[in-house]
Amino acid sequence: MTSEDRTDLLDVVTPRHSLLSARFKQSFAYIALQSRMPGIMQQVINALWSNEQELKDLHGPEACKDIRIIIESIERLKKELQRDRQFQQFRGNEPDKAEWNAFIMELPHPKRSYFRASWLHSECYLYRRISSFFQNSKHLQNFDYFADLKQEDLKISERAILCLTEATRELGKNFVSFSQLMHINMWSNRFEIQLNAFVFNTPRDKKNIDVLARVADLDKRLLVDDSNLVWDCLMKVKGQKSIIVDYICDNAGFELFTDLLFIEYLVNHNLVTQVRMHVKTIPWYISDVMLHDIEWTIEYLKNYKSEVVSALGKKLERLMKEQRIIVAPPSHFWTGPQSFFVMFDSNIDLYKMLAQAHLIIFKGDLNYRKLLGDYIWDSTEEFITCLRGFRPANMCAMRNVKCEVICGLPQGTADRLLKVDPTWMISGTYGVIHYTDSLKCKCDSRHSACSLTQRLQH
Numbered sequence: 001m002t003s004e005d006r007t008d009l010l011d012v013v014t015p016r017h018s019l020l021s022a023r024f025k026q027s028f029a030y031i032a033l034q035s036r037m038p039g040i041m042q043q044v045i046n047a048l049w050s051n052e053q054e055l056k057d058l059h060g061p062e063a064c065k066d067i068r069i070i071i072e073s074i075e076r077l078k079k080e081l082q083r084d085r086q087f088q089q090f091r092g093n094e095p096d097k098a099e100w101n102a103f104i105m106e107l108p109h110p111k112r113s114y115f116r117a118s119w120l121h122s123e124c125y126l127y128r129r130i131s132s133f134f135q136n137s138k139h140l141q142n143f144d145y146f147a148d149l150k151q152e153d154l155k156i157s158e159r160a161i162l163c164l165t166e167a168t169r170e171l172g173k174n175f176v177s178f179s180q181l182m183h184i185n186m187w188s189n190r191f192e193i194q195l196n197a198f199v200f201n202t203p204r205d206k207k208n209i210d211v212l213a214r215v216a217d218l219d220k221r222l223l224v225d226d227s228n229l230v231w232d233c234l235m236k237v238k239g240q241k242s243i244i245v246d247y248i249c250d251n252a253g254f255e256l257f258t259d260l261l262f263i264e265y266l267v268n269h270n271l272v273t274q275v276r277m278h279v280k281t282i283p284w285y286i287s288d289v290m291l292h293d294i295e296w297t298i299e300y301l302k303n304y305k306s307e308v309v310s311a312l313g314k315k316l317e318r319l320m321k322e323q324r325i326i327v328a329p330p331s332h333f334w335t336g337p338q339s340f341f342v343m344f345d346s347n348i349d350l351y352k353m354l355a356q357a358h359l360i361i362f363k364g365d366l367n368y369r370k371l372l373g374d375y376i377w378d379s380t381e382e383f384i385t386c387l388r389g390f391r392p393a394n395m396c397a398m399r400n401v402k403c404e405v406i407c408g409l410p411q412g413t414a415d416r417l418l419k420v421d422p423t424w425m426i427s428g429t430y431g432v433i434h435y436t437d438s439l440k441c442k443c444d445s446r447h448s449a450c451s452l453t454q455r456l457q458h
């Protein structure tokens with residue numbers, strides 16, 4: 001089947017109350033699978049070419065054989081996608097193979113091909129397939145083909161890193177500072193380069209650059225701001241012996257830097273006793289954080305030419321040694337295809353771990369999609385309703401709006417935005433910070449996830 005043969009795809013926007021899917025040709029999902037994913041696969045090939053010499057130096061000439069096999073596999077995958085083939089079972093040695101294969105087997109046949117499946121399933125499957133080529137190679141199992149892009153993103157943020165580090169050294173323990181930092185952190189989920197250009201375009205020699213006020217300017221486009229509720233949530237447990245925050249990371253590069261600034265603030269002011277950072281085990285959605293990205297970022301900050309930034313790097317290193325900040329045990333759930341409401345049934349251990357936290361912070365668009373089940377809810381639907389019973393602890397989600405999934409907006413907002421800017425849901429121009437209390441639950445208490453949380457809490 002060629003792309004022209006996909007005649008049964010519908011030439012409509014994604015209808016209300018349906019899952020995002022490339023089946024709807026006027027959707028962002030369609031564009032993403034039709035043009036963006038082949039481009040991303042090409043980027044992986046380019047990364048192999050540009051690192052070829054280094055890989056040969058590291059693993060010997062045999063690495064070339066791996067490179068060739070992987071490139072051929074990626075080219076085949078591009079064709080599979082273009083021809084809208086069915087998802088294949090994984091046959092290699094990957095540790096999460098059984099879960100993935102069971103998931104694929106359970107999908108109804110019509111929902112098992114790229115352009116007909118839910119977008120979330122197709123996209124996750126593609127990233128997972130790319131990873132499988134490397135995981136099953138002889139020498140390149142640990143090669144992060146997106147590492148150069150992630151590192152470049154941090155390197156080009158030089159001025160922003162310095163401005164923000166200086167501007168945040170003296171922040172006090174109060175709601176205003178807390179929410180400013182939270183807002184910066186949320187906006188950094190926007191395409192980072194744009195944030196840099198927008199906020200940090202003042203020359204460095206202007207000593208009094210008020211970066212935080214400049215970021216406040218962006219806040220006009222913050223559609224939901226529950227940062228006060230997140231602050232109240234932390235205030236409720238002030239002074240307690242153990243206050244854990246689970247932090248579900250999104251992108252490395254500049255976004256990870258602002259994550260670390262925010263986390264440092266939380267720990268520094270004893271708002272929390274420990275932050276557990278949850279990261280990806282395989283290269284994911286181009287820039288997602290992996291363990292080595294955290295290590296690389298802290299090292300980069302430590303070696304920074306400015307004293308204030310390098311002191312921050314050293315402090316972060318110390319906080320990690322003291323286990324005030326830790327990287328949570330790896331979980332393949334974060335690189336699975338599943339929405340979070342299935343976690344209770346499919347990964348009870350992770351659910352139980354999250355339930356120990358006082359607060360869980362989910363960063364970014366993909367986590368948001370998984371929280372809302374990649375489903376087109378009414379834009380005014382309450383956040384807690386959209387979670388479908390997934391409620392291991394108090395929860396906050398912050399993201400830039402980069403796809404058609406949204407909830408919690410005041411009546412009329414979505415219609416108004418659509419008139420002003422038809423691309424408002426995919427442009428990354430708008431942001432949301434949602435919060436929901438673990439005790440606020442409208443669902444039936446017989447629901448398994450809720451009753452477990454209650455049992456764990458009492």
Ligand SMILES: O=P(O)(O)OC[C@H]1O[C@](O)(CO)[C@@H](O)[C@@H]1O
Nearest residue numbers: 032250251364365366367402403
């Ligand atoms: O890094 P984030 O914020 O999770 O964004 C992931 C991006 O990938 C997408 O899933 C598209 O591939 C969009 O939803 C979003 O633009």
